[in-house]
Amino acid sequence: MKELVLQPSFYKEFECIGGKCVNNCCHYKWNIDFTKEEFKNVKRKIHTEEFKEIFDDAFVYDKEKGKFLVKFDEDNRCKFLNENGLCSMYKEVGPENMSQVCKIFPRKGLHYMRDYEYYLSPGCEEVVRILTEEENGIKLEYVEKEITSTEKQGADIWSAVIADERPILYYYNDIKKLLFGVLQNREYNFGERMVVLGIAMKKIFDMEKDGQVDDIPQYVENFINDFNDEKNEEIYNKLFEKVNRNGQKRAMQMLSYIGGIGDEKIDKKVFERIDYKRVTDFKQYNQEERKYIAEINREYNNEKYAEAIADFEEFLKGKEHWIENVILEGYLYVRAPFFVRGGIWSNYIAMAMIYSIFLFYLTCYLEKDSTKEDFMYIVSKLGRFTFHNDKFFEYLENILKENESKTLAHMAVLVL
Numbered sequence: 001m002k003e004l005v006l007q008p009s010f011y012k013e014f015e016c017i018g019g020k021c022v023n024n025c026c027h028y029k030w031n032i033d034f035t036k037e038e039f040k041n042v043k044r045k046i047h048t049e050e051f052k053e054i055f056d057d058a059f060v061y062d063k064e065k066g067k068f069l070v071k072f073d074e075d076n077r078c079k080f081l082n083e084n085g086l087c088s089m090y091k092e093v094g095p096e097n098m099s100q101v102c103k104i105f106p107r108k109g110l111h112y113m114r115d116y117e118y119y120l121s122p123g124c125e126e127v128v129r130i131l132t133e134e135e136n137g138i139k140l141e142y143v144e145k146e147i148t149s150t151e152k153q154g155a156d157i158w159s160a161v162i163a164d165e166r167p168i169l170y171y172y173n174d175i176k177k178l179l180f181g182v183l184q185n186r187e188y189n190f191g192e193r194m195v196v197l198g199i200a201m202k203k204i205f206d207m208e209k210d211g212q213v214d215d216i217p218q219y220v221e222n223f224i225n226d227f228n229d230e231k232n233e234e235i236y237n238k239l240f241e242k243v244n245r246n247g248q249k250r251a252m253q254m255l256s257y258i259g260g261i262g263d264e265k266i267d268k269k270v271f272e273r274i275d276y277k278r279v280t281d282f283k284q285y286n287q288e289e290r291k292y293i294a295e296i297n298r299e300y301n302n303e304k305y306a307e308a309i310a311d312f313e314e315f316l317k318g319k320e321h322w323i324e325n326v327i328l329e330g331y332l333y334v335r336a337p338f339f340v341r342g343g344i345w346s347n348y349i350a351m352a353m354i355y356s357i358f359l360f361y362l363t364c365y366l367e368k369d370s371t372k373e374d375f376m377y378i379v380s381k382l383g384r385f386t387f388h389n390d391k392f393f394e395y396l397e398n399i400l401k402e403n404e405s406k407t408l409a410h411m412a413v414l415v416l
Helices: 036-045 049-056 088-093 100-104 125-132 149-153 160-165 167-183 190-209 213-227 230-240 248-257 264-273 302-316 320-334 344-365 372-387 390-403 408-415
Strands: 002-008 059-062 067-070 107-112 115-120 140-146 155-158 277-286 291-299
Touching: 036 067, 036 088, 049 088, 100 107, 100 149, 107 149, 115 320, 125 320, 125 372, 149 155, 155 160, 160 167, 167 190, 167 213, 167 320, 190 213, 190 230, 190 320, 190 344, 190 408, 213 230, 248 291, 248 302, 248 344, 248 408, 264 344, 302 320, 302 344, 320 344, 320 372, 344 372, 344 390, 344 408
Parallel strands: 002 115, 107 155
Antiparallel strands: 002 140, 059 067, 107 115, 277 291
């Protein structure tokens, strides 16, 4: 039976490139889990001693999740990844017997009310390549097609029952229109668009609090029309006049909150580029806790950071749509602004922080003569750290509990 599916126009273009992928999705030490049924099914179908030997030492059981997690070797490669960058399990038991995680990535689906929608993750290098070639931006389209059982099983479900508990979910498509209407307006740079999006998100947050969610569709339509009206350009430009754009506060917040994305090669290059130093100073002894209280000082070279910003701006000339497409597709993939616990404003702060991480790392990693392949590599790494990282989402939620009152002015410093 065919279903009506909403998806990006380039969705059908994606095809896994397997061993040709530099940043293979089986390489990075993230969670690849098998249910008990999936694990037993593969075990029953093993037919070679060589694979059995790999299989017997490839898993650790997570009691809390009730799943088997694939181990990674000392090079952060999945135990089933062979020397050619291909999956030995795929060869041994066939694609139909792989884990749901392996079968669905980089796709992600949502069954929203009656319809399905699917997006592609910027955590996949090949997806990033496709996004760099969409010069006219991301376009969504409805198509009628058969959905595989794997795609259906991998889709989250937002039904009327769930929306009744939080009525703003009935206006998910309207908020999606807002993302497109603001984040694809190329009269402004992407950071400026993020600030304008924050204005709308704050208003929608207040509307939800005041029980005015039925007014969201009209508000979104009016807001997009006003923002895209060139007569209002001067008004919006005044919003950015007093914001310090040197990026120093963004850098310090990223270094304080994130500290690194856990990739030794990337973190090393970024930190060396700006002479980042993390100095721990044990100031005084706490008698009650019987330990010294540590004060952490973070320092970096402002001049080198300014040079990195200038190099990145040079690199990005004529390619500004690369960042636009990557960030927007990432937001769609996680269903922003509904991907972390908390209200719309908390989710906007999370969105701003994710963009800020991308901006800081791209700035400090890429150079003026970097290639598209360099961009694809760093973005796919950042995509996995931000859009595929349960621990990062939990960390974000903890930060948001303390900082939900952060102002739009503070967010502007992060994204501009």
